[in-house]
Amino acid sequence: MADRTYDDVTQVPVDDTEDIDRTEVRSYWQLARRRFVRHRLAVIGAITLAVLIVAAAVVPLVVENATGVSISKSFAPAEIVDDEGNLVLALLGYSRTGINMFTQLMAATATSLMIGFAAVLIIVFIGVVIGAVAGYAGGWVDNVLMRVVDIALSMPGLFIIIAFVAFWGASIWTIILAIGITGWTTAARLVRAEFLSLREADYVQAARALGASPRRIILRHMLPPALAPIIVAASLGVADSVVLEAALSFLGFGIGAEQASLGTLLNVAFEYLNREPYLVLFPSIVLILIVLAANFLGDGMRDALDPRQRVEQQ
Amino acid sequence: MLTYIIRRIILAIPILLGVAIISFLLVYLAPGDPLAQFRVPNVRPEVLDRLAEIYGFNKPLPEQFIGWITNYVQVWNPDAWGLSITYRRPVLELIAERTPATLLLMGSSLALTIIIAIPLGMLAAVRQYSWADKIVTTFATIGYAMPSFVLGTFLLYIGAIWFRIFPFGGMTSSLRTESDPLDIAWHLALPVASLAIQSIAGWSRYIRASMLEVLHQDYIRTAKAKGLSANRVNFRHALRNALIPVVTLFGLSLPALIAGAVITETIFSWPGLGSFGVNAIGQRDYPVIMAFVLLGGIAVVIGNLVADIMYGVVDPRIKY
């Protein structure tokens, strides 16, 4: 402070640069990322999910015969490399029929996750289309579409999925399709709500006044802000879809046991609950981890992307 | 008030119609032959034709639909909902038989949920950031995230296998023919616990969030400025407002009273509607399946209706 020069007459400091408010200006995405990182749980969730995805993808590729039966290894203890020097990564030992439990778990996780993500893609696609059209058009179009949503919501979801899969066969694709076409309602509602409020936004009115086509308005002006609820719905949707598939397989209506999924593992584990209760443990843990991680991730993203923040306590 | 209700009912009718159409189409378009189980060797074609006639499988689509709807509406007629292929008994009867078990299970769970979740949610909101809040939120998050079959299996294992306190499943012990309430209660414990834990987790999160939002409202500040005690502010002013959306949650839980919890019933071998329906799918018992889907849809529509009406009663701002 002592080294400032002052104008002789007015005594006003000549160099005014120290008065510039130096708080940085950050973009919306930078702020969002900062807020997200503050959510320890959300970050943990993201990391957990990433680790699971990588493990599920890599392990079955790296290990030969990840899910195969091999009676000679019945109940063999855990090992990383087998007697012949092959990398087996049998961290959880072997089952009664000689299946490498760890690699089987990873393969099952991979299947479950794949089904989950694919189903979410369908959910998001249908949801966004219906929600955007309903929210943008308003009026009778909105009314009709919302009735459709109401009807879809009124159907007993799990039941329909089971019926669908039972009638049309239990392949991965029918399962993905079934989960997808019954699960889009929440996403549609979220998108519609966002679009309805955006419709009245000044900048949208301006775009309309300038003669922009509805398609351009929707895609370029309204969709980016609406991304926030879509992203959140997607991350929560992954958790829901994975659980749905697992439930399906658990009840015996899912994919066959050769293509392991978390649900089929639990189905078998339930049968052996008396004799080998520990079988339930690890698929359950993985399932819970996926759901918790996706939930935390979704919560964290929702808070990060919402510009209206309450002051957090120290 | 009456106009409000009537208007809501009228709005519900197209939805019911939509549900009916979709239910019908779902079953009608299912591949496979509904008469497959009758096609034993040496069966005479006339028998098959006659069966097709009885079940109406040989009429054109719209006619089948109309016939189906007109039949279904006549609920006083025990045959209205057709005959189960598997059991060869009227579907209505079978459903009626299974309903009490489901109602018992779901009703107990709902009651427990309301009794426990409201105080929990309130406690967590009022003491935000405290230990109590953290415990409740953690419990709620985990309970909510845990898939029902994991929780159910876990409870079954702990309760029935490890500690051997509870029975392994079913509603009654096999040697008893009359229903002994204590025996049923003993069997009810685990499945209800499984269901209740999940819904308490979900509800308390919801109630906590609603309560938190209310506690930040201006009128709560006004109430405090009037010198009211904390209890009075929390219970009379805050909770009363916070419970408004919860009322709709209650209404939306009503359909589950009928549809039951498929997974939980399966795990605990509880003889309710849920497991009955799933078995019907497995056995391709189409009349039962159709009845189920339609019933589920109706239950949801009625549940929404009840939720709307209750909301109108509880919130004086709703104009009717």
Add this chain to the structure above:
Amino acid sequence: MTTVSRSVGPLLEIQGLKTHFFTQDGTVRAVDGVSFQIGHAKTLGVVGESGCGKSITSLSVMRLIERPGKIVEGSIKLNGEDLLEKSDEEMRDIRGDQVSMIFQEPMTSLNPVFTCGEQISEAVQQHTAASRREGMDRAVEMLSLVGIPDAKRRAREYPHQLSGGMRQRVMIAMALSTDPDLLIADEPTTALDVTIQAQILELMRDLREKNRMAIMLITHDLGVVAEMADEVVVMYAGKVVERGDVRTIFGNPHHPYTQGLLHSIPRLDERVDRLEVIKGTVPSPYNLPAGCLFKRRCPFRMPICDVAPPMRQIGEEHTSRCWLTPAGEPPEVGADPTPEEAEAAGEQLTVEPR
């Protein structure tokens, strides 16, 4: 209830109040050493821009500050008794009874699920031995007192059935139903139309006459202050920068901020091409300047402003937090006690006019 024994001395005396908010981004010193008084049946106008701490001051008086905020220092004496030393229960007795408060947003300040009458009656029942019926009677009485026609019917209606102006009247009725000594009004007319504003202000003038009630009127609207206040306190960035009676402040403002505020009011009888503004913006609470908080925007800035000025006596009953002499001249170097001595001597400082 009105206290029978009017103690000699001010009704409300705030000394060195500091209310800080401890947030993740840092500590916000919302109220940082505020002192003023309100005499019995007097109206004090508390003026300042948004964020200067005036609302927080009023909430501190009511002890309605919640996490992450905390009253860290100071004393608030009501009739000689320090409110900061009272227990929660004692405070609850005082709130709504001796000190009442009305808020800015009449649209959201009333509970939507209870009728207006019930809410007023509740205040009465809380602080007196009144029964429910007596409470409702008093509610109807108050509602007609504040100028609501057909009071008996209105008492049974819900807040959403009333307009904004009427809801504010209900709030006033509720606040006054217990005959408080002090009414704190936080921007009571900001959210209302100008015509309704005039009605509400007239109502308040009326009632303070009848009830011999002191008012702490918080507002950023200088016109309202001119109409209603006996004394004025000007706040900036958590501190009081000028204090005096209303004529002095409006006629002879000393602090450059006050001057700026008054100059920025457009006059009907003058034609101007540009409105005058105070250059710059209110400093962010996380980035306060060292020394005088107003220095970055002050047209009279001097080197000495890098040292925080204390409240200095400008005239009788007129103080200002500025190094300028009462005549508005820069102080002579060496003529005054050093700032440290000034701080040590306390808030008031007498300076010989040059």
